[in-house]
Amino acid sequence: MAVPHLLTRFTPFVLKNPGRGRAERGGPADRGHPAYGRLGAMADGSWYDADIDHVIISEAQIREKTAELAKQISADYAHVEDGLLLVCVLKGAVMFMADFARALGRQGPPAELEFMAVSSYGQGTTSSGVVRILKDLDRDIAGRHVVVVEDIVDSGLTLSWLLRYLESRSAASVEVVALFRKPDAVKVQVPVKYVGFDIPTEFVVGYGLDFGERYRELPYVGVLKPEVYARA
């Protein structure tokens, strides 16, 4: 989980469960709050909207771009006989992996799905570049054409480490598809062949991206209101 510098460098405890404090104060995390319907949540799932300052990329834009990226990658790998190996970096990329794999599935080539979990932020709030593997690949990737499916490239440190790691395992080729990239935040240049959107250097949530493990399920990507951090 990544969080903005100021927020946690001095108050690391807020990361554990920002929702809890809100519930105690009767905020929207409180299931007795009027914002929740009789079933315990608003039917249209829009309770999070109250926490979002502005949307950066809409659900429709994500859908359209994902189809575009899948079409491009499908064409580039049409010749690959043993199919593609998609490697998703948990947890943030899980939404994009699911949608991207399905979009690719409409056109081919066949793909196998692999998942890795790495810890890149440690106790701090910015990527240190020191990456620890929490869950490794389940199979040998030697000789395979690998596409890393990433949600976001921020400093680039996580990806830079991951690419070195995958290449050391003798893949036939390794490319990256990243839905979001922050060009002005990059600390280390990484070759990202397929990029969905370049976005400003702001901390964003939604579509897999969290703040304190919340907001991953938002269908769009946006920026939180300052008061969300204040009350966390």
Ligand SMILES: O=P(O)(O)OC[C@H]1O[C@H](OP(=O)(O)OP(=O)(O)O)[C@H](O)[C@@H]1O
């Ligand atoms: O370019 P970087 O600065 O290295 O940041 C990018 C990484 O940060 C996020 O993961 P995070 O470590 O927040 O974990 P999560 O996906 O489990 O939330 C994201 O999913 C990328 O993997």
Ligand SMILES: Nc1nc2[nH]cnc2c(=O)[nH]1
């Ligand atoms: N949630 C979230 N995680 C990140 N990891 C790297 N950058 C970001 C970001 O902007 N938001």
